Amino acid sequence: MNAEQRTQSGRRIDQLFASYSDDHRHPVNQRIHMVCVPAILWSVVALVWCIPVAGTLFRSGVWAALAMFVAWAFYNRMSRRLGLGMLAVFFFCGCLCRLIETRLGLPMLLKIAVAVFVVAWIGQFIGHSRWFEGRKPSFLTDLTYLLVGPAWVLAKFYRQMDWKY
Structure with missing residues (x-):
């Protein structure tokens, strides 16, 4: 299904994916996104994981x-099917955060998350540079695309x- 057919389907997710795909045509940029978008997603989960919760039994993860x-x-x-896939992705992210926290401690989880976040964003901007895509990242026009990126990667896997x- 091409971008025009997806847009004509009327589903909001297809419209978002068609728009996102228009900003991600270069094959190198697409490959960079396949690695960097999941890395950024995990690092954001890990960064939020590290925020303490005062006055509860839970030290992290809430x-x-x-x-x-x-x-x-x-x-x-x-999309219910993408929702199920993203539920599995989030479960994996949470398990990985918990594993790193248990084995290495919360301060090390924070350091790893910051490093992954920085390196993955550098990769993203290289993909969008004039050498490859030559277009600005989608989220600079609409912050919703920060959420669309991980689903777009998952949808490519589904296809x-x-x-x-």
Whole structure:
């Protein structure tokens, strides 16, 4: 299905993906996004994971769980099948945060998250540079695209697996 057909389908998710795809045509930029977008998603979850929750039994993860739930609700509302996939992605992100926190401690999780965040964003901007895409990142026109990026990557995986979303 090409971008025009997706836009004509009328589903909001297809319209968002068509617009996002227009800003991500170069194959190198697309490959960079396949790596950097999931890395940024995990690093944001990890950064939020590190925010302490005073006055509770929980030292970490509460704000991340809340943020993941809100993001999942956005994805699930757009597409139940993508919502299920993003639920699995968020589960993996949470498990990885918990594993790193348990093994290395919360301060190390924070350091790793910051490093991954910085390196992945550098990759993103290289992909959008004049050498490859030559277009500004989609989120600079609409912050919603910060949420669309991870779903767009997952939808590409779904299409490779011949799954509908």
